[in-house]
Amino acid sequence: MSRRRPQQEEAPIGEANVLPVLNIMFLLIPALLLAMEAASMAGIAITPPRTAPSPSGPSDPPKQPSLGLSVFIHGDGFRVSSAGEQHGAPSIPLAKPNTPLSTFDRYDYAGLEERAREFKAGFPDETVVTVSAENDIPAQVLISTLDALRGTDCKLGQLAADEPLPAECLFIHPIVSAGGG
Numbered sequence: 001m002s003r004r005r006p007q008q009e010e011a012p013i014g015e016a017n018v019l020p021v022l023n024i025m026f027l028l029i030p031a032l033l034l035a036m037e038a039a040s041m042a043g044i045a046i047t048p049p050r051t052a053p054s055p056s057g058p059s060d061p062p063k064q065p066s067l068g069l070s071v072f073i074h075g076d077g078f079r080v081s082s083a084g085e086q087h088g089a090p091s092i093p094l095a096k097p098n099t100p101l102s103t104f105d106r107y108d109y110a111g112l113e114e115r116a117r118e119f120k121a122g123f124p125d126e127t128v129v130t131v132s133a134e135n136d137i138p139a140q141v142l143i144s145t146l147d148a149l150r151g152t153d154c155k156l157g158q159l160a161a162d163e164p165l166p167a168e169c170l171f172i173h174p175i176v177s178a179g180g181g
Helices: 019-038 109-122 138-149
Strands: 069-074 076-082 085-092 128-133 171-174
Touching: 019 069, 069 109, 069 138, 076 109, 109 138, 128 138
Parallel strands: 069 128, 128 171
Antiparallel strands: 069 076, 076 085
């Protein structure tokens, strides 16, 4: 004779109450969106070099030769060159003497900014500078160098697109290239 298993009583499955979870999600999404609007982000505007197709017709010669300003960050200071000629050999003494190599303040950023002002006085329309660094240079040194070349008093955030550059702004279009020269 066959034995029959007794039927087990199944517990009734209730409905899942997802309302509290949805309430939290509906409150969390606007809070995150509001936090994104309130958080201000700071950045350094770095633009890539511009390329243009080669002209098909004769082009006008440039009125003034390009400055071609380059700054190389070495462990012992900066080397600044313009239009193929170097200023300083092998480095401009823009590093503070008797300062440990582990500090970011060993570089003379004020001296570099003063040199940039001298170049800007000779080429007032030039805004491009190429910056290179040795492999062991910390990123903070690169950022402080870009700040000095831009001008410490330069405030581009309040500048409208069609306004001319203020006099305190120096070289605002840096090109960061790999390797030190």
